[in-house]
Amino acid sequence: MKNIAIFASGSGTNAQNIIEFFDKKEYAKVKIIVTDIENAFVLERASILKISSKYIPRKVFKENGIEILNLMRENEIDLIVLAGFLYMIPECLTRAFHKKIINIHPALLPSYGGKGMYGMNVHNAVKLNNEKFSGITIHYVNEKYDDGEIIFQEKCEIESNDTPENIAEKVHKLEYKYYPLIIDNLMNEM
Secondary structure, eight states: OEEEEOSSSSSHHHHHHHHHHTTTTTSSSEEEEEEEEOHHEEEEEEHHOOEEEOOOOOHHHHHTTTHHHHHHHHTTOOOEEEEEEOOOHHHHHHHHTOEEEEEEEESSTTOOSTOOOOOHHHHHHHHHOSSEEEEEEEEEOOOOOTTTOOOEEEEEEOOOTOHHHHHHHHHHHHHHHHHHHHHHHHHOOO
């Protein structure tokens, strides 16, 4: 059995989607959810879905991450999946889990990536620049925001009358459809 850890900072809709997808699989499962926000709703989702969870303050991520690395080893984690996780992953973790930490970004990288480019910030920028397309990028995580090798991209068309909220909705649909499938492919390659 392969084990997945999900790191999430918010409500956890992508996390829930991934958990439910792997709940039907016999070769892989979500073993733990980690959050850097003490009252993140993802903790409630984890409880409802009977998944172990752990709050780890940002200062632990910032200091060196050894506690997080040890938690991943204790849980025999094979793949770390970022699902709306908004803080930098410590270098000790990116080294120990080289090409075993992935993230989903709500735009077609390298456009609209980097520090501060997440959620509605991205969709507002896409709209402001009158882009014809947006989409998702699934990529490996390294020591820089949104810089790791791209694994998969999928785009959606943006109409001239789309609002940032409409764009967000289109991108979310792509996330829910493709993120579990790409994770599944990676788990099968391990």
